[in-house]
Amino acid sequence: MTAVSDNQEVKFSKKEFRQEVMRDIRYLSLLARDFPNISQVTTEIINLEAILHLPKPTEHFLADLHGENEAFQHVLRNASGNIKRKVEELFGGTMREQDKRDLCTLIYYPEQKLELVKQHDTQLEDYYQATLHRLITICRNVSSKYTRSKVRKSLPKEFAYIIEELLHESHDARNKQAYYQVIVQTIIDTKRADHFIIAICNLIQRLAIDQLHILGDIYDRGPGAHLIMDTLSAYHNLDIQWGNHDIIWMGAAGGNRVCMAAVLRMALRYGNMQTLEEGYAINLVPLATFALEAYADDDCELFAPKCLGKKQPTLKQRRLMAKMHKAMAVLQFKLECQMYLRHPEWRMEDRALLLNCDFEKGTIVIDGVEHLLKDNNFPTIDPKHPERLTDEERELTERLRRSFRISERLQRHVACLLSRGSMYNVVNSNLLFHAAIPMDEEGRLKSVDVLGGVPLSGRDLMERIDQTVRAAFDEAAEEEEKSTARDFFWYLWCGPDSPLFHKSKMATFERYFIEDKSTWKEVKGAYYQLRDSAAVCDYIMDCFDVVGEHRHIINGHVPVHVSNGESPIKADGKLMVIDGGFAEAYHNTTGIAGYTLVYHSRGFQLVQHEPFTSTSDAISKGTDIVSSIQVVELTGHREMVAETDKGREIRAQIAELKKLLFAYRKGIIKERS
Template identity: 65%
Template sequence: MNNTTVNRDMHYLQLLSTSFPTIALAATEIINLEAILNLPKGTEHFLADLHGESQAFQHVLKNASGNIRRKVSELFKGDIRETERRELCTLIYYPEEKLELIKAAEEDIDDWYHITIHRLVSVCRDVSSKYTRSKVRKSLPEEFSYIIEELLHERTDDIDKAAYVNVIVDTIISTGRADDFIVALCNVIQRLAIDQLHILGDIFDRGPGAHIILDTLRQYHSWDIQWGNHDMLWMGAAAGNDACICNVLRLSLRYANLATIEDGYGINLVPLATFAMETYKDDPCEEFIPKLLKGNELDEKTIRLTAQMHKAISIIQFKMESQIYKRRPSWKMDDRCMLEYIDYKRAICRIGDMEYEMKSCHFPTVDPSDPNKLTPEEELLMQRLHHSFRVSEKLRKHIKMLLSHGCMYSICNQNLLFHASCPLNSDGSLKKVELYDGECFSGMELMHNIGMLVRAAFNTDTDKEMRQYARDFFLYLWCGPDSPLFDKSKMATFERYFLIDKETYKEEKGYYFLLRDSEAICDRILDAFGVVGPNRHIINGHVPVHASKGENPIKANGKLMVIDGGFSEAYHHETGIAGYTLVYHSRGFQLVQHEPFMNVRDAIQRGQDIKSTTQLVELSAHRMLVADTDKGTELRKQIDDLRQLLYAYRHGILKEKTRM
């Protein structure tokens, strides 16, 4: 360190000195940061493709993907029975509800309180052991912060402190605060069990609780998201893309799942229902009968109405999409203007040189001479639906959360995270994709510029023409061939609804999906994104892993982890499981494979948990510390800056400041 270095950074050091105005304060901070570098690495959890399954998602957060159950077993195995350990876990997951059941059945509640509080303190001490006291303190509820800190750092096996600890617990009980204290302690355990939550896209669609998941995340201490194609669809709808609005409604109606639409965001579907009943009153709409998931039982009349609404919005969707494809010729998606390729008299659809028979050909709102034009009634309906999406305050808040916590990709601790794909050429090189006005990008630049384009759709200071393009581009991100969120030849929605020949349903996957088993290809992608280190990985979701058929989520000799295991009930029959959690702790990677979560009631009353199996993916040769992480790199830079500040103070370059 020399005067030249210090002088060059003088402006920054002057700013730094406002936070650390004396040698003592700067030195204390260096000591603190050096100590933090030697703590164990915090536990990261990776989840993908939640698809509205809010109960299962919340339970996974509460049990930390089985980590809390494992810690309880390690702490109390041999000391208490397995049934008691299960009861303790259920209490940690659902403290308010479990307390009510216990108080109704327990004869000596004060004795139960005393035993349980000591056990909960032991669990809390274990999950907090890898954090600084300062970080633990920040996670504590204000009303019990002092008491919990005292209990965490004093032990009953210390003879000198045993009476002190026992009196604290006795007083909590005698003052009638035991329930509140237990609830607070359980919430602290849940919070400290997961240091950072990564969601690799697709919070929305299929399941009924996407809005509940986002409400949960709104209160969560530390999370990020790499946007998925279904998230992008909802973001497009919120930005005012009418084709995205139609797709959002179509998917909700396909699974007869209107809870998120109506209850979550207050979208008024009465105009759609009225239009559909009148327009398709004589149409059986057989292709549009909804797929009913378990527990979603509807009467015949409701199924009929849902099918009519489903068809009505689908036809409008095909029209709205085609209008955008015509407006954006650079996308080269004219071949997806499917209503133009129908011979309405013969009930035949032409695709290329082939003709295909249609299941039905009843299109009362389609003018064969101008098939992409909305009828006046459809125009009015779309105006109302557009307004409903645009004025939903809760939807606007949730999209703002996705923008503030999310991006197209992230690099964290030598792991490259994205939802679906990095577009490739046939030889495995990164594919250049045109975004706007002839500009082409690949790899990291492509992801970054897509992120900027997404945000441009919501920025009022964006040029009007650019903002309109950004709004349209949400549709390309949803179903464009070179979209990193889709990366297939086509989205065969029309074909699945209307054509008999199932060969037309095939969606050819992009080269990323064909080549991703190659370690060399994964290394090429990691190099392009600047991910370095001996234990670097790509982690993504999007395509369900068919575990029941023996497919392995670990690919490319461990370089790639695909963690979409079918969280959504709609995928359970395909995957044979109910999702994965990838856990990255100080010892390495573990993949937790979940079986279906039944319901919260059984979890509380019977102590039923998500059954899971854990697969060791990669163990580290040494226990990883904060020093081995991105946070460690950041802290070392801060330490270097503080040492320069100390040098400046001690050599008279800067004067210490005495606080008044």
């Protein structure tokens, strides 16, 4: 279809315009089904033209959530402090600080806060009156960027008519003041105030953020990845850029045995069993039984879990977890060896480290240097064939694999990752991806051939990887293609040229078994060395056809070490790295508890968060995440929908509707009533 400008009928002669219409006659005939006459076409054109002149809706960027559900939920509910700022703007001079905190807490956690209010407030009717009016004022403010139609679609059905009436109350309409007051009073008198408050608080949360971007790593470390995925699966406007921790869970769900082993190993390493057991009902009894038998006389001291959070396991539980942890680590290293030998095109045979071990001496050779193993008790390893599984390990692997495959909730969450996720995204002049774009030392895109085909780089590489990931779950794909695709999840997890990793190696084995920390070093790929350069970032964005006066790359993956003075804003503002360490495991390293990025109609704001205490404290004490805001970039004017990707889509729709209007007026297509 030919793109048409807003002033097409002016720019083209009547003859040329008619030719354009005739070329698109089949499409226009289909469009006529939705807009069967001139009246409906002109109404839609007027509506779309008006939308172009609304302020740009707010976008919210988060990365590297790592299972920290409570912190994630709080940041989502308070829109990275956006709701708190609205309350301050609207009521800053008329409400006490404590009352403003209580109002914010009510918006974030309406059900729980109302229960507390009813326990302590003796003047409930006065509370309801004041609160309802304040909530309506806030809701009117956050809905002002949207059309009535869009707001209407977001309204809870039960109160849709009432909320719509109250949102469009005019202070000048004195004749209706009594009408509006009666609505509020009747809500209270009919004992529906609680339900109405909950509905309007949830509506405020929804309207405060129009679009949510998750830049990968939802899984691992923290205990609530499954709860985060429940929220994301139901979110109204979302896109996800896969991270390496998401990919390894997708691989496990798709039947990749080594991905499954790694997922279990990491969960045991951090003492985080909630996602596996409570979230996805993975049966770990066979693993516990196997570990107790195989490592009965081994204290597995090196594998003691690094338990985080307030709920700590008992000593007996820690001992069992240590044995299970070692069992899965050994199983992972065996399966890794098999994977690398099966895929020589990856050029990762040097990572088949069990083949470099001398189990009689208790040593391993890495890069020509012999190192002593810190643990040499491997009852399940055959020194002559260390990569082979025992019969018991093979049976255990298949039982665990089946458990992952039949987990309905896990498969549903992976379906969400596939339907709403991708390797990269370009939205409103921002290039989003989790980790890196493979590059060489000279700053050029690196050609990568790990899929057994033509070497690819940049966008072509990302899109081919995206297709391969989907092939693993495609029922129509040939089994050989699906098998290769399933294996490839492991390369994406730890391959040197994987855009989700891009380091020389993942030194898991070395960290477990070798004292010499020089062997632990993971050399970052060229992208991480070059990304501070504005010219390099511009080159990458050019390769991905990112256009616009204010364009950026937005990443996660590598935590920003704020405590060491590192800045998340790089390359003269062209690159923003928003992994500040959401996971508790990273707090000591980064010195903070994560970043979120907010892009509203006036520009970008980077929000730096301090550690979140707990949801219960937020509700009972009104505590909020302590956040500091850094203005990254102001556009110099208020950005409108017309300047966004959505605006370009709308202009294209208007152009096609103008063609249809011409066709109706000239009798080329007949109107229908």
